[in-house]
Amino acid sequence: MNVAAKTKPQYDPEFTANVINATGPNSNPRVAQVVGSLIQHLHDFARDVDLxxxxxxxxxxxxxxAGQMSNKQRNEGQLLCDVIGLESLVDEITNKQLIGADYEATKTAILGPFFRHDTPSTTKNTSIIKTMPKDGEVTYMHGIVRDAATSAPIKGITIDIWQCSTNGLYEQQDPDQAEFNLRGKFTTDENGYYGLYCLRPVPYPVPDDGPAGELLQLLDRHPYRPAHIHIIAGSDMYTPLTTQIFDRTSKYRDNDSVFAVKDDLVVDFEPIQGNPKATLELVYDIRLAKKDK
Amino acid sequence: MNVAAKTKPQYDPEFTANVINATGPNSNPRVAQVVGSLIQHLHDFARDVDLxxxxxxxxxxxxxxAGQMSNKQRNEGQLLCDVIGLESLVDEITNKQLIGADYEATKTAILGPFFRHDTPSTTKNTSIIKTMPKDGEVTYMHGIVRDAATSAPIKGITIDIWQCSTNGLYEQQDPDQAEFNLRGKFTTDENGYYGLYCLRPVPYPVPDDGPAGELLQLLDRHPYRPAHIHIIAGSDMYTPLTTQIFDRTSKYRDNDSVFAVKDDLVVDFEPIQGNPKATLELVYDIRLAKKDK
Structure with missing residues (x-):
């Protein structure tokens, strides 16, 4: 009888290879690669922790x-991935692959679940504030969109902007906000200029009444995201950029619950002079990578 | 400009550690260990395949x-795990840990989704066939349950047996089968003996009309399980054993869609002489490990 101290159990060393090798010859090679690697890593995980x-x-x-809770308004499976950093990671992977490393385009950040494809187009310097909250601080946000390789301004870039109101809710979550409140779609002019009026963003919690919230609680973590504004910028010629910009002074900037903050995406809201429509100014230039063809 | 052949992209080397280290000090240590390892392995997976x-x-x-499809009758999340071997693996892990390695108990296999907790108790040598299919082959199944360490027969072990009918359906899936058809709960007598009449099992496909079926199709794999009978055996004194036994002559014995077959669990159905109630005999002894205390 073995009386030595208990050692880690040894499991069937051929099991995982057998499962992976069950994949048939007519499987798509990329599917076989991705699922094979997922099987290897999930099995390694189970053995590592003796699950x-x-x-x-x-x-x-x-x-x-999570699936039962998901619907058109809510994607709990996505949120579960977000709180373990998986969406931010695949976002980084995808964009490194798309863009290459020869020059620096604006960094990307995750899309999140609140984008709407049907936001109407608006003319430059319009306000996206349709329902003004009492504690809102109006910000004149503007900048120049440039080609990341040549630094030349680009005309005709579509810029989608969206943000939540000061109660932490996006318009589709809040019956008290007008439809398309705090959403706008702009196009850069011949100088590459875009401009609009929006709110200074605030931190808010991700929905925490489902499995993702339970996981955060189990991990002794908070559900908050730092104050941010969402941006998608692109055109037929330029790889669409999906990103978020973060207020430097915001709480949770160093511990975003979904790990989307990058240093390059941190911005400053400054007091503005001589503009009766706004109390703050945010200057944000964007650098886009040209599509390969 | 870098003109070398494209190399694998390098991703932020601190990202995964940052996500794992977000876990707070009041998290349960086992939760922190399991989720931390899951995050590490899922991130490694994403980077390995450039997801x-x-x-x-x-x-x-x-x-x-998968979640939306799951209900009391069906667990599609479990089935997704089954077709990538994860339930079989955690079954092996759990039982290695419970039993230790000083002696050989009967090997375990996965529970599967068709067990019922409420099967009524039956006296020895009863038939569990309540709805006889035309092509059924009646089998006299019996054996002795022994202590794995001493080989002594054990009295008073509860044995739950269940199987599908020859159409590949369990009774709760098939309105044409009587309730509790092909299910029985027996107790070993003073000689450790159990005995019953059942059907020779047949192969059948796991439900393949959901995400698990799609995954099998993407991997160019079939959904079939080899012919088997389910067993749970245990008592207050003996660690409950959940297993399946497989017909040696069954199709799919070497490529079970859920990877549950182990060599020790393969059995022989033999012609029987002098028993008017059955045409086949299956002798199957079971070795149980005593609980630690």
């Missing part, structure tokens, strides 16, 4: 409940 | 749909 049946079943239940 | 946003979102959608 029990009960623990695994708790995970299955969380995932099933 | 794109679109590919990740396809995965999120599959998981959300």
């Amino acid at each position: 029990t049946v009960d623990e695994w079943m708790m995970g299955v239940n969380k995932i099933n409940r | 794109t946003v679109d590919e990740w979102m396809m995965g999120v959608n599959k998981i959300n749909r």
